[in-house]
Amino acid sequence: MIKTPKSLRLQIGIFGRTNVGKSSFLNMAAGQDVAITSPVAGTTTDVVEKSMELPPIGPVVFLDTAGIDDRSELSSARLGKTSKIFDRADVAVLVVEPDTWSDYEDNVTAELRKRGIPVIIVVNKADIKAPRAGFAADKSDRVMLCSSVDLSGRDRYVTELKRHLIEACPEDFLNPPALIGDLLPAGGTAVLIVPIDLQAPKGRLILPQVQTIRDALDNDASAIVVKEREFVALLGKMKVLPDIVVCDSQVVLKTVADTPAQVKCTTFSILFSRYKGDLIEAAKGAAVIDSLKPGDRVLIAEACSHHAIEDDIGRVKIPRWLRQYVGGDIKIDVSSGRDYPEDLEEYRLVIHCGGCMITRREMLSRIEKAGQAGVAITNYGLAISVSQGVIKRVLSPFPAALDAYLKSSEDKKEKR
Ligand code: SF4
The missing domain is CATH 3.40.50.300 (P-loop containing nucleotide triphosphate hydrolases)
Structure with missing residues (x-):
């Protein structure tokens, strides 16, 4: 780059x-x-x-x-x-x-x-x-x-x-908000799990991965990049456990299972939710997933218009995981690039990508628009982690966001 x-x-x-x-x-x-x-x-x-x-x-x-x-x-x-x-x-x-x-x-x-x-x-x-x-x-x-x-x-x-x-x-x-630097001591190590599959661009890493590596280096820490299949073997070779493991949301279930309990673990998408947007609001929004019902409308919003592939995360995987989790048909619309709808009232939830291609101001403006319409907003990493049952683990490096999620979840249960 x-x-x-x-x-x-x-x-x-x-x-x-x-x-x-x-x-x-x-x-x-x-x-x-x-x-x-x-x-x-x-x-x-x-x-x-x-x-x-x-x-x-x-x-x-x-x-x-x-x-x-x-x-x-x-x-x-x-x-x-x-x-x-x-x-x-x-x-x-x-x-x-x-x-x-x-x-x-x-x-x-x-x-x-x-x-x-x-x-x-x-x-x-x-x-x-x-x-x-x-x-x-x-x-x-x-x-x-x-x-x-x-x-x-x-x-x-x-x-x-x-x-x-x-x-x-x-x-x-x-002075932009921290990406990963504050989660790593100087001299510490982050392991970054990067799937190299059909969605991975040829010959390069994607922006969230590159920025996370750079932020670790800027904070005098090390970043080790590994594919999900080599992660366990890597841990076995490390004399000192890493300070944090960060994975692509699509392999969060396996990563959480493979990461020792004493090691912090989260996803690139959640790091970006904090860096580009508002992780507390996204955590509250994630709690809405537990109260979704068949027939509810959800907007999947992507900030760039990349070429969608067969098993696309926004168009295929998240809708599939959500429908399985809710146990019925959820109506899902997808917006991409700068076509973020002005009118959001019809949705129960907006699930936004990490927004690596837009500025923090633009992401905050999208969050604000959802708030004005009275619609909850969360992001890919959080929504996937709820649907895979690992949300508490991946939010544990961010205590305030975990509290917001748990409180919002409790409030919603009481209202039901
Ligand atoms: S802007 Fe969103 S959809 Fe596009 S590459 Fe970044 S995280 Fe993915």
């Missing part, structure tokens, strides 16, 4: 009315032509993503949106995509023209404020007209003048943009 994945980059949403120069601004910031720019209103027909290094901030991705006030034929599809940027952006750049502030800018800043997304206002086209003193100063603490076509000023504009970005950068980006 040579490039930093998009999910680990600071996501900068660029908003602005049609033809205020959003794409020119992106080109200027990136130093190259990444979006189509044209004086004809509404040229940007989709979200254009541009990944780049912006030292000292590090890897970022700019998300250039279609103008929300666009009235062209494509506008409703474009609008849908633009509104999804609110779910993804860690920081927003609102590009405006000098002395022009309309309902559009009010609506965008209101939505950003509601979601706690910091905004940098870029007053563009300063080469054509200088804004009046103090323009937009009451809208944000971060306002900068810019001319995206005056490239002689590029260094100055980019330096100012970076200064605002550093100030606005969310704490989560600078």
Whole structure:
């Protein structure tokens, strides 16, 4: 893996009315032509993503949106995509023209404020007209003048943009929650069980596995990677037992059976539930599985649109395990990629993947949407562990989440 994945980059949403120069601004910031720019209103027909290094901030991705006030034929599809940027952006750049502030800018800043997304206002086209003193100063603490076509000023504009970005950068980006490091003493060992089957990509490991290895190394611990069939033999050869065993959810039953009781044991998916989302909420959501009844609707949500294989975990295995566990037919829908439904009320439960391809903000936004709809949400690792009867063991490294699961489970039993 040579490039930093998009999910680990600071996501900068660029908003602005049609033809205020959003794409020119992106080109200027990136130093190259990444979006189509044209004086004809509404040229940007989709979200254009541009990944780049912006030292000292590090890897970022700019998300250039279609103008929300666009009235062209494509506008409703474009609008849908633009509104999804609110779910993804860690920081927003609102590009405006000098002395022009309309309902559009009010609506965008209101939505950003509601979601706690910091905004940098870029007053563009300063080469054509200088804004009046103090323009937009009451809208944000971060306002900068810019001319995206005056490239002689590029260094100055980019330096100012970076200064605002550093100030606005969310704490989560600078100090993300622990993945595995806090579960390992310095000098400790994690054993990672990685099935190499049909679903495993040729010639590489998947992102959750790579990130877990990297986090163990960052915390001065060791990571030993093994397939499930070699795990017991490996344990036999180890003079000191590992501090933790982490497995793919699909082999959790066998892993739990093979792992000595005194060794912590969990799944990649559960590590990611904590790292990307909210493990306590996911643990509460997992308790809903015990009260599912035939006929209930469940949404399986995947954050990327990978090619589904014959025995796909989201489409085949989890539905099968759930139906066996509940003892009847559960209605299951699947959403993938960025098509997470807006309307979740019809579901009893959302079971989300680990979300390795999306940012923590986007995952938290999905959890929030479920909460607003009054629908419980959990994740693959937790749901599979409930259906296989090992949930208490795999949540034991996270006492607060285990308590939340047990309490929620008790509450549901009492209500029945
Ligand atoms: S389905 Fe989810 S966990 Fe699996 S690779 Fe895609 S984003 Fe990552």
